[in-house]
Amino acid sequence: EVQLVESGGGLVQPGGSLRLTCAASGFIFDRYVMHWVRQETGKGLEWVSSITTAGERYYADSVKGRFTISRENAKNSLYLHMNTLRAGDTAIYYCARDFGSAYLDFWGQGTLVSVSS
Amino acid sequence: DIQMTQSPSSVSASVGDRVTIACRASQYISTWLVWYQQKAGRAPKLLIYAASSLQSGVPSRFSGSGSGTDFTLTISRLQAEDFATYYCQQGHSFPFTFGPGTKVDLK
Numbered sequence: 001e002v003q004l005v006e007s008g009g010g011l012v013q014p015g016g017s018l019r020l021t022c023a024a025s026g027f028i029f030d031r032y033v034m035h036w037v038r039q040e041t042g043k044g045l046e047w048v049s050s051i052t053t054a055g056e057r058y059y060a061d062s063v064k065g066r067f068t069i070s071r072e073n074a075k076n077s078l079y080l081h082m083n084t085l086r087a088g089d090t091a092i093y094y095c096a097r098d099f100g101s102a103y104l105d106f107w108g109q110g111t112l113v114s115v116s117s
Numbered sequence: 118d119i120q121m122t123q124s125p126s127s128v129s130a131s132v133g134d135r136v137t138i139a140c141r142a143s144q145y146i147s148t149w150l151v152w153y154q155q156k157a158g159r160a161p162k163l164l165i166y167a168a169s170s171l172q173s174g175v176p177s178r179f180s181g182s183g184s185g186t187d188f189t190l191t192i193s194r195l196q197a198e199d200f201a202t203y204y205c206q207q208g209h210s211f212p213f214t215f216g217p218g219t220k221v222d223l224k
Contacts, residue, residue: 045155058212
């Protein structure tokens with residue numbers, strides 16, 4: 001069974017940092033592109049970042065230069081390093097598996113990041 | 118960036134109704150289009166990919182159509198479990214973008 005479990009969210013002050021982790025199981029992790037998508041409470045979905053099987057990284061303009069996506073295939077884990085956090089980064093962050101052409105077939109349950117003083 | 122729009126933003130319907138949701142891309146995306154369903158407090162669920170391919174396990178009352186810039190999600194006979202918010206998303210190019218969502222609620 002495919003499972004994605006996010007962790008690492010929490011309350012952080014503006015300007016602070018967090019590292020999110022997505023633990024994957026039930027599939028061959030290193031064969032898939034992976035994504036982070038976020039959602040503010042009551043709002044729509046926003047793509048944040050992607051990492052390919054070759055390690056190529058892509059970012060939304062809103063997070064470029066502040067967030068870093070990475071993966072550790074030996075640990076079946078996806079990460080999102082978030083620096084210089086702003087109030088506008090407050091959201092639920094989901095990791096998702098891409099089975100081809102940004103078709104996200106499995107999603108984690110999400111982890112809440114709150115940026116507030 | 119490719120902008121995605123959806124209409125209507127909300128629709129009130131009854132069980133058994135046929136519901137159609139439109140999605141438009143600001144530029145040509147061929148059939149690189151996905152539809153998701155999201156229920157309150159839950160992660161999105163993939164319904165349709167490549168504009169018209171039904172994801173495994175999704176009921177056949179869901180269907181997708183379109184290509185280029187205009188796409189449609191149809192629920193042929195709405196069931197109680199279909200009340201949710203539906204999003205389209207383009208997979209043509211980075212940054213991947215989602216539509217604003219269409220909420221389907223009970224009339």
